Amino acid sequence: MSARHPRACPPSPRGQRGVALIVALLVVALAVILLAGLLDRGELALARTRNVLRGEQAQAYAEGLEAYAAQVLLRTRSEGGRIDHNASVWNTPLPAQPVPGGLISARLRDLNGCFNLNNLAPDRPDLAAWQRVFRRLLSVRGADPAIADAVTAWLGSQAGNDEGYYLAQPVPYRPARRAFAHASELRLVRGVAGEVQARLAPYVCAVPAGSRINVNTAGVPVLMALAETITQGVAERAWNGGQARWNDVAAFGDFLRGTGVALDPPTQRLLGVESSYFLARGQIVLDEVPFAFTSLIERRDGVGIRVLARSRGADEAWDTPGTPPAPETVRPR
Structure with a gap:
């Protein structure tokens, strides 16, 4: 009398569809994770680029303010003689000025x-x-x-x-x-x-x-x-x-x-009544991000202005x- 063996049942179409759905979901999830990572890296790279460009722009404005301070100091010496006081032109702050991307202001301290x-x-x-x-x-x-x-x-x-x-x-x-x-x-x-x-x-x-x-x-x-x-x-x-x-x-x-x-x-x-050393301070705001720069400036007869x-x-x-x-x-x- 021969032994009977159970016949293997082929997978049902419904089961195959379930496995395929799970695999598809896993693929989609993996793709979303990879895409999110790429987007995040892209945002970071973009932010770094913005910060670098903003910093370079602020530095350029600071150098411009420094040159402005030098002109003011030279003009004050030529117009006001060898006496410096708090009513001198150099002690008048430069009020906030609009520039592309933000505002700049500056002042000098003796x-x-x-x-x-x-x-x-x-x-x-x-x-x-x-x-x-x-x-x-x-x-x-x-x-x-x-x-x-x-x-x-x-x-x-x-x-x-x-x-x-x-x-x-x-x-x-x-x-x-x-x-x-x-x-x-x-x-x-x-x-x-x-x-x-x-x-x-x-x-x-x-x-x-x-x-x-x-x-x-x-x-x-x-x-x-x-x-x-x-x-x-x-x-x-x-x-x-x-x-x-x-x-x-x-x-x-x-x-x-x-x-x-x-x-x-x-x-x-x-003691004296004239000044040779000044601290120039520039305040710059670009895209609502503040920057502060200071420069130690020397003013000397025969030398002019040195930073x-x-x-x-x-x-x-x-x-x-x-x-x-x-x-x-x-x-x-």
């Missing part, structure tokens, strides 16, 4: 109106006078006057006793042993951090050593630092709401003598100088 940190270099013949002024500025702003010595040591070319302090920090580093490239480097100096840096930022700058303080554009704290006996009231009168227009240092000294203040000769030699440094982004030193110090940091009137 860096001879602040204290130049590089004048504290140990090889300066007038170091003692600059240190006295800076110690008083530190005191006016509620900071430790000993920071003046720390800055001089930082600028010294030879290693000193301060090396150990910096190497013992959580993130060790060494003093620069060179001139400050930017005033923000001050926060690295012993005794300067956080709040102290914020208090000093509007009144200090970093330009080539040898600059003088312009008494027409210096702020109230800087004027107070010129002598121990200059009170906030006297400094505010000299500042005149930012509209001081002394024709020379002698006239400024005469005013101080009328208030009972006498500047010593070494300090008088640190010493350029930077991109916000600058903490761009505050309005002349703001009276907080009451607790002010010496008695």
